[in-house]
Amino acid sequence: MPTLDRQDHVFVLDLGPGENRFHPDWIASVDAALDEVERAQGPRALVTAATGKFYSNGLDLDWLLAHADRHRDYVVSVHALFARLLSLPVPTVAALQGHTFAAGAMLSLAHDVRVMRADRGFWSLPEADIDIPFSPAMSALIQSRLTPPVAHEAMTTARRYGGHDALAAAIVDRAVDEDAVRSTAVELAAARAARAGTTLGTIKARMYAPVLALLRDTADPLG
Secondary structure (H helix, E strand, C coil): CCEEEEECCEEEEECCCCCCCECHHHHHHHHHHHHHHHHCCCCCEEEEECCCCEEECCECHHHHHHCHHHHHHHHHHHHHHHHHHHCCCCCEEEEECCEEECHHHHHHHCCCEEEEECCCCCEECCHHHHCCCCCHHHHHHHHHHCCHHHHHHHHHHCCEECHHHHHHCCCCCEEECHHHHHHHHHHHHHHHHHHCCHHHHHHHHHHCHHHHHHHCCCCCCCC
16 A cells, blocks of 8 residues: 655655555545645645556556446546645655556646656556546546647557657656656655645646546546
8 A cells, every 4th residue: 555754845655566556445545645745834745656567557447347336436536636636735746667557647647747767667548448438537637738749649549658758748757767766756846845835736726727627526527
């Protein structure tokens, strides 16, 4: 399960060593960590990171197959997590040390900044290949953070972007060596920590108001 640590002004949320799929318990654990980050006072920033082969492999499809009657509530909870990160009143940096797929890729887009390993690992939205359409809210999130040509390619071709390609497409902000991913993310977060607070939260909420409205729609989350 995810664990939260603090390095001076930077909270580091380690999502875990496995595939870090969005199991309901995993989502609840991330939410609890974000509660702690929001309760803190003074300069602060958040880095999400992971260990092993994956940053996140997205939705927990096995859990969904076993709980088909809870599909809608599950999607609502995933959307809520995206919305929370997108509007979090602290600077956020995703440290992508491994594969970042599907909902995991969308989670990375909900951060302010992304740092990716340059030599191995892929960032990808494979929904077109696995026959799972994006929800309206997911589409809006992706299109709000990527340029139109990149969003179109990523969403319709399921392209796997390596670190250098992701940097060239402005999907990520830095592509660095494996051993520098987390430290670079912490450095970038620390430089932004003084901006944490209500004003930053208001700026994000207004900037992404249409996306957040879709992400927080509990009446018709699937469109």
